[in-house]
Amino acid sequence: MPNFNFRPLWRYEDQFIDGVLTTLLLTVSATAIGLVIGIIGAVVLRSGPKSARIGVRAYIEIIRNTPALLQIFIIFFVLPTIGLKFSPIQASIVALSIYFGAYASEILRSGLSSIPPSQIEAGLCLGLTRWQVLSRIVLPPAIRNIYPSITSQFVLLLLGTSIASQVSADELFHAAGFIDSRTYRSFEVYALTCGIYFTLVVFFKIVFALVGRAVFRWPTRR
């Protein structure tokens, strides 16, 4: 049995904390931008002109069927050759937003499709505007229907931010590699890093569950 010793890691507390903060920055930024992409994508898929629908469909399929690592490399290493330069953090946010946006488009589209057209009809027949029908009648149950999948996708994104380490964005996994190279305590470093990711995910899952329970109170048919 090797001797485990976590003590040498304490010196790197700041690096771990910075890593966590960067991981959260990447996750939250990519989620926010990705959701905007997703809303636009979903609306186009449902009611956009045909050429736009084909474009969005192509975007979704390309992003979902190629490695995220490759996507981030293209943003960071290939785009500068055509004059688009990003810092590691910027490149990571751009790549992860595009990545999350593709999944969000598909999830949000399925959410909108889960609402029967008769609900929209009922709203229009009461003399409401299309926007009122969308925001008051369609979205609340649609969001409830996709809540489990969009929150799972958020968790996958949080864990997936570790690939940003490959373009030297100093998020948690990158910090772990750095600390490992300084301390040679691989097991301890990666065990701790694992624990941090796990704790972050469990924290968000609890928050999502509590928020879900507080917001989605109406009974559904089962």
Added chain:
Amino acid sequence: MALVEIKNVRKNYGPLEVLKGVSLDVEKGEIVTIIGRSGSGKSTLLRCINALETINSGEILLEGQSVSTSMDGLRQMRQKVGIVFQAFNLFPHMTIEKNVTLAPILTGKTDKRGAKELAFSVLERVGLADKLNAYPEQLSGGQQQRVAIARCLAMSPHLMLFDEVTSALDPELVGEVLKVMEGMAAQGMTMVLVTHEMNFARNVATKLVFMHQGRVWEQGDPKTLFANPQTPELKSFIGHHAR
């Protein structure tokens, strides 16, 4: 001037012509029931009245005005025409009170304070004033349909359309909905119904319209038509439903 004037309306889905030149007037205060076999075009005609379906030719006038094609015009018209569907179509995420007051609040018919009173008064008319805080899923089909009626009443409509509103209900729940509709009829509401409830058509309606193959086949006083149908089609239809 009739409240609704339908003039030679044609409607087709691709090559299938569903309405083959339908003309019909609905006077203020009239209770018009439209009967006919499935596929005769009766639901389509009803849905054309509040422009849920677009018509291919002809004209529909509401209170003398042609049904507008602009979004704004459509909305204004729909605020005056209530429609109740076979499948209730209540909003599952809102309480009964919210279901009923959503449109009056959003269209500026009432403020939030007046909304509660409005909800209470229309729900009282359908016998559900005690269900203000319930959700649709907690109600029976008959209760949900009565809420759907109350939701229309909250907009003080000039005209109410009913599209087979009792067809999705268990038999024992049909009566409570019909009773509410009879109450509205007695209070002078102008109503157009597509229905299979022959007793309602015979006893409550002031006008009976029999549709067949996309045309108004016969129309007139319900009791007279039921007793003395002029065409073999209506005769056979009544015969089927008398059983």
